[in-house]
Amino acid sequence: MKLRKIKVIMIDAFKPEYLQYAPYLKSLTEKYQHGELDMGIGHWSGVDILFNGKSENIAVFCKTDGKSSLHYLKYFSWLKHFGGFGRFCINVLVNLPRWFKGYELFKTGNIPIDKLHTFEICVKRHAAKNENVHFQYFGELDNLGHAVGTKDNKIKMAVREIDADLSKMDFDILFSDHGMVDVNKIVSVPRTNNCFIDSDIARYWGTPAEIKAIKDKLPFKDGKIIHANKKFGDLVFLAKTGVLFFPNFWSRKPVKGMHGYDGKHKDMKAFYIIKKEGSAKNLKAEDLHKLYKQLIDERLKTE
Numbered sequence: 524m525k526l527r528k529i530k531v532i533m534i535d536a537f538k539p540e541y542l543q544y545a546p547y548l549k550s551l552t553e554k555y556q557h558g559e560l561d562m563g564i565g566h567w568s569g570v571d572i573l574f575n576g577k578s579e580n581i582a583v584f585c586k587t588d589g590k591s592s593l594h595y596l597k598y599f600s601w602l603k604h605f606g607g608f609g610r611f612c613i614n615v616l617v618n619l620p621r622w623f624k625g626y627e628l629f630k631t632g633n634i635p636i637d638k639l640h641t642f643e644i645c646v647k648r649h650a651a652k653n654e655n656v657h658f659q660y661f662g663e664l665d666n667l668g669h670a671v672g673t674k675d676n677k678i679k680m681a682v683r684e685i686d687a688d689l690s691k692m693d694f695d696i697l698f699s700d701h702g703m704v705d706v707n708k709i710v711s712v713p714r715t716n717n718c719f720i721d722s723d724i725a726r727y728w729g730t731p732a733e734i735k736a737i738k739d740k741l742p743f744k745d746g747k748i749i750h751a752n753k754k755f756g757d758l759v760f761l762a763k764t765g766v767l768f769f770p771n772f773w774s775r776k777p778v779k780g781m782h783g784y785d786g787k788h789k790d791m792k793a794f795y796i797i798k799k800e801g802s803a804k805n806l807k808a809e810d811l812h813k814l815y816k817q818l819i820d821e822r823l824k825t826e
């Protein structure tokens with residue numbers, strides 16, 4: 524028996540407040556269950572939780588106890604001397620094996636080229652790309668939100684275009700993976716030989732003495748220590764919502780919008796709508812996972 528696939532649409536970085544520029548989506552909210560979505564802390568876990576029920580991935584890059592799948596990059600450290608061309612080659616070297624495996628592709632941004640081989644990419648295949656789901660993705664709002672922030676006219680126009688596209692599409696679940704926060708402060712954090720500086724999470728590995736020395740230098744009025752799996756850092760420091768760590772491992776210039784902060788903040792809230800009769804109801808990623816599971820299971824009964 525071949526089961527119908529659940530149709531899922533993800534609009535990267537769609538904030539609930541963007542609904543005002545999306546007349547079609549707005550009209551659907553009058554009939555169907557929808558609301559704000561708390562997708563948790565960090566840069567990946569929400570999507571994993573939605574589809575798999577759980578996740579510890581607060582970031583894309585981590586450490587591994589075993590041999591890193593990026594270990595071969597140590598033979599290409601010399602590419603750091605070749606500027607943009609060197610970075611392009613590194614991105615190809617990182618992603619070519621991943622592309623063959625159907626894994627998510629990632630640009631390496633500003634990550635020191637001679638350090639890349641010491642990390643692992645903890646994200647493999649996108650959780651939505653499974654046999655039960657027909658998955659469609661809109662990425663423009665994420666790129667734009669980082670570049671121009673959330674209040675720019677370009678955002679309104681992009682939302683209108685996406686909304687027009689959506690009016691010709693069908694779905695069972697539509698969701699965004701996070702909101703977007705306008706950056707209001709830029710702060711530099713310590714850089715060590717064994718660290719990963721995400722845009723809003725600074726992560727350090729080291730001996731207790733080394734970690735203590737880093738702690739003494741962290742800007743505690745602009746962030747706090749959070750607990751995470753050790754593979755993401757012996758010390759993990761999360762920026763206060765709206766604070767951008769810069770310099771960081773992602774961009775050469777500061778960006779205007781960011782996400783990855785605490786998912787409870789109003790600007791970090793994502794959005795969902797599920798095609799079943801209902802009204803407004805705010806959920807956490809875990810709750811939406813249950814609704815997703817129900818849809819998957821109901822197919823078995825009805826088909």
Ligand SMILES: [Zn+2]
Nearest residue numbers: 665666669782
């Ligand atoms: Zn983003």
